Amino acid sequence: MASLRWLASTLSLAALVVVTSAANAQEAIGDPIPEGIEKGEIVLAAVPLARAPRTTDPVRPAATNNAYARIQVLRQLPDASGRLAFNDTRGILYLTDIDGRAPRVYLDLSEEGVDFSNAAFPNEAGFMGFAFHPEFAQEGLPGYGKLYTAYSATPASGTADYLEASANVQESVVREWTTTSPSAWGFSGTSRVLLRVGQFAGNHNVGALAFHPTARPGDADYGLLYIGFGDGGSAHDPRDYGQGLAEPLGAIVRIDPLATDGGASYGIPADNPLVAVEGAAPEIWAWGLRHPQQFSWDTFDARMFISDIGQDQIEEINLGVAGANYGWRLREGTFATGHAVGRRLGPVYERPATDPEPFAYPVAQYDHDEGFAIGGGHVYRGVSIPALVGKYVFTEFVRGRILAFDADGVVPGDPAPIKEVRLAFDGVERELVDVSGYPNTYNDTRRVDARLSVDAHGELYLLTKGDGRIRRLVSNEADPRYDLDFMGTGDFNDDGKADLLLRHVDGRWHYYPMNGRHTIADDSGAANLPRSFDWAFVAIGDFDADGRDDVLLRHTDGRWAYHAMDGRLQTGDSIVSGLPTDASWQVRALGDFNGDGTDDLLMRHPDGRWHYYPIRGGSVVEDAAGPADLPRNLHWRLAGTGDFAGDGTADVLLRHTGSGAWHYYPMDGRAVDADAQGSAPLTRNLAWQVAAIADFNRNGRADVLLRHRDGRWYFYPMNGRRYTAGRGGANLTRNLAWQLAATGDFNGDGRTDTLMRRNDNGRWFLYPMNGRRAMAGRGTARITTDLAWGMP
Known part of the structure; x- marks a missing residue:
């Protein structure tokens, strides 16, 4: 592992040496993307479905916001029940259904003795993601009754698979749960740890979990679990985990959760791109990411889309490709960072004429004139909103803007134009921040914390932490x-x-x-x-x-x-x-x-x-x-x-x-x-x-x-x-x-x-x-x- 870290550091240093003489004359780009995001013609009606119970943070470090409920992801269970699951990052998994049944607690991590904690930084730590195995409801198959969660745990709560020595703030844990009754509205069963990674900071930890939704039995991707990991935290990736390959940080990880031969907690797919690279973490599927908190697949053509939360300037969406390096901490969007050109950190700069290695560039991006952290999204393939079909729909989650671009034919490095999707509530067009906003602890504005999810039919749901509400998104026009x-x-x-x-x-x-x-x-x-x-x-x-x-x-x-x-x-x-x-x-x-x-x-x-x-x-x-x-x-x-x-x-x-x-x-x-x-x-x-x-x-x-x-x-x-x-x-x-x-x-x-x-x-x-x-x-x-x- 040490030899690989030395190699990665040497490559980064060599890149700096090559570009420094030219870069010293460079100036920071004041407005990286001068084109604004205009409001489009599409108007969606936000229809109330359910509201999560109010929750609180037991520990509130400085800058902790006071969200009503930190609801993050919604998924439909892979059965015929119509049940919908959603998580509150404060540790609770709820069940409702497509008719909006009052949410019930399915699993409370704080009651399960698994050392769950969001105390490191409640805004970004906690219960971050979950996924049901595609065989969850199929009795007799290996994935029957299995659920996977990604969460933050107290430091030294177990021996980390990676970065044990750095687990002084928190640990990122992926855990498998096996229920005795998949049709029940409450969990009863057992659990085990699959993967544990030490964290030296309170942010940029483990994020989304997902199985490829279009993979079928016999496909190479069927039953493989994808996991998003941030770069380990703090700011500007101080330990360069984004470009390092020895630890699964700043990366999308891909494992086989059911391959436990020889006592292993999980298996490494043979076609993972770094399996044969000495010293590399073989779980890594793609890297060079800062904080890939959400990712999803287009159910039409199986393309993966990764949203990556930026540092100071650029929010981006990338196509997920095995073995791709998305450039962080040397690149932010289609621009160079101060690390890449030997200049002040914070602004972005024009890219050098050549890349130190081939980087994969985004298919869409926006700068912080237009909004802040990206909340992830989906290529819409439902039938309720014809005007959105084929568009990648996502959120800027701080202000609560809903944004979209045409996903068909996108080209990495040639960012697609983005339009804002308008929202109507009870027939009246309004800004989401005016409906669901709450005080922002970083400044005197209000924030929403808005995220999008889809059900099994590809229909959109809007989750807002500010008021804890889940809303269906449907066409505001008569179809x-x-x-x-x-x-x-x-x-x-x-x-x-x-x-x-x-x-x-x-x-x-x-x-x-x-x-x-x-x-x-x-x-x-x-x-x-x-x-x-x-x-x-x-x-x-x-x-x-x-x-x-x-x-x-x-x-x-x-x-x-x-x-x-x-x-x-x-x-x-x-x-x-x-x-x-x-x-x-x-x-x-x-x-x-x-x-x-x-x-x-x-x-x-x-x-x-x-x-x-x-x-x-x-x-x-x-x-x-x-x-x-x-x-x-x-x-x-x-x-x-x-x-x-x-x-x-x-x-x-x-x-x-x-x-x-x-x-x-x-x-x-x-x-x-x-x-x-x-x-x-x-x-x-x-x-x-x-x-x-x-x-x-x-x-x-x-x-x-x-x-x-x-x-x-x-x-x-x-x-x-x-x-x-x-x-x-x-x-x-x-x-x-x-x-x-x-x-x-x-x-x-x-x-x-x-x-x-x-x-x-x-x-x-x-x-x-x-x-x-x-x-x-x-x-x-x-x-x-x-x-x-x-x-x-």
């Missing part, structure tokens, strides 16, 4: 895939055929009465509806039982108005009383749920609650309104509504955003027919998304039309929750430039038709339908091609 009832079509003139209502970007409205693919020119024209965008379109339905569809609008001040229509003319309007003025309640479904001949509304709150509002003319039927008996779990999203049973009332079809499962709810007003509800056996492949729900075959029951992301179509004729004979591919265009704009019975034959529009040139095309087949009469529809006119 058009789930708003199928709100297309701008309806029978406004009571002729038995659907008409089209468009709105211009300047707020004007235009009415197109249809006869198949042709418009009735004499009757088309401007519709006298409000031009002001303070009035937003909500839905089209027959709210007054006169046989003609009406238009429902909502004002930014919370008022609602319905406009009774006769063709393009508004025959009456009124403010609708009894609907919520709270903007967080959004209309999610429309249909005649009680069979009285008028359309009703189903609204949903960001916390998952549903409420039923039957409408009669200008008011809500108060006696019949109330909470709807539908699931609060936000992973269940509306797929559409329709009369699937042919009984004269609309039913609700939900789909799970993670598993792709479907569930059918026959409605009687706000109540669900419990005997008839159940899962619907439609494809779970999330590449297939709902295009439309309507009666395409004139049998009195609603059908489901899906479209694949490659442009294919598939038709399911329905009878209640089950499909009937006649399903199959629909012969509609696969060209993705053609998007479904509207559905309706445009030719009056009693069957719903599909109206397409090209998203590049504005052309329209009508497909009259008979089940899954397009019939004669298809062709170009004579509607404006001006893309300034769109569906309202």
Whole structure:
């Protein structure tokens, strides 16, 4: 080990000698990254899920902050229970679930006799990470019931595998726990130490633990535990552990926790990059990192992303590569440190013309003009926030900024531009520090300590230490895939055929009465509806039982108005009383749920609650309104509504955003027919998304039309929750430039038709339908091609 340390020190010294003469003329860079991070267009709603119990630090050294609860990481258990685990770095592992059950203590390290302590520095020490073995719930397999934790322990609490002589402040410990009952809500079992490393300072210790989420049995990475270690602490890496290889500090470590042959605590994977390097710690997988507190994998292509907390200037995100050296303490981001050029520590400098050895440079970075410590993140591959798919989303955890960049195609050394993601709380856009901030002990500002985690379906959760809250992040905009009832079509003139209502970007409205693919020119024209965008379109339905569809609008001040229509003319309007003025309640479904001949509304709150509002003319039927008996779990999203049973009332079809499962709810007003509800056996492949729900075959029951992301179509004729004979591919265009704009019975034959529009040139095309087949009469529809006119 001594020979390797001498070699590493000699290399660093040689690098200094080479660059000193040129570097003496260098000046520190005052603003390393002058480009600021701008707010982007993406707005996410932060929806409360759970709140951790309040905890305190038994010992509070100087500068210890007073976080409500030091919640750090959330993970879904690898079973079918829907349970979510999260840790408080003060020593507690809690369980909740995707429905937000009150957190329960699963494991309290301070009660287990394992010498747990965060007293060295509570802001950065303590219970830092955990991971469930992928076989945790699979009885009979080696990883059954196994959980791994990373935490700080009292000095000299055991014999360290590395740096025993330096363990005078604390020790970093990785421990394996084996439960006797993986399905229990509390731990009962045994534990053992895997790895113990001495620490000479109170910070930059052990961090995240994780198993590769895409590795499968038989893969080289399956069941291997990755561990992040900081550079040992203090400032500027005074012992140069980042570039040293004799100890597993400033590194990502990779071990086999179940390989205990010969009495070893763990095994060394044969393909670890330093296995054959004399004097090197064979556990090291990558090095040259300052404080890699978080890392994650893109579940699409298995790339690893490492967030590394910077010293004085730069926060960075790197691609994880076996054998990579990320440069610390000679590099900070894409810049040189004072150590590298023989200058004052603190600022950064231009890099020398050559590197002393090949360094891996970040794919994204920001400087301290824009924020401070990076909180880690994930490449979003969920389905609830389409605008984020393929972006690496992460936090600047002090101020609580949510940041993102396009992860596809990133290049080390060519940092990707970063945008800020905005947040809304109860429908109002706010800064996270104003919602969850608490006093910062380093200055007179407030801090948040915000971190992101994902569940098994790739959906995002925001954890904030300032208030101890866990919030789901979902799109703040209505997802058009789930708003199928709100297309701008309806029978406004009571002729038995659907008409089209468009709105211009300047707020004007235009009415197109249809006869198949042709418009009735004499009757088309401007519709006298409000031009002001303070009035937003909500839905089209027959709210007054006169046989003609009406238009429902909502004002930014919370008022609602319905406009009774006769063709393009508004025959009456009124403010609708009894609907919520709270903007967080959004209309999610429309249909005649009680069979009285008028359309009703189903609204949903960001916390998952549903409420039923039957409408009669200008008011809500108060006696019949109330909470709807539908699931609060936000992973269940509306797929559409329709009369699937042919009984004269609309039913609700939900789909799970993670598993792709479907569930059918026959409605009687706000109540669900419990005997008839159940899962619907439609494809779970999330590449297939709902295009439309309507009666395409004139049998009195609603059908489901899906479209694949490659442009294919598939038709399911329905009878209640089950499909009937006649399903199959629909012969509609696969060209993705053609998007479904509207559905309706445009030719009056009693069957719903599909109206397409090209998203590049504005052309329209009508497909009259008979089940899954397009019939004669298809062709170009004579509607404006001006893309300034769109569906309202």
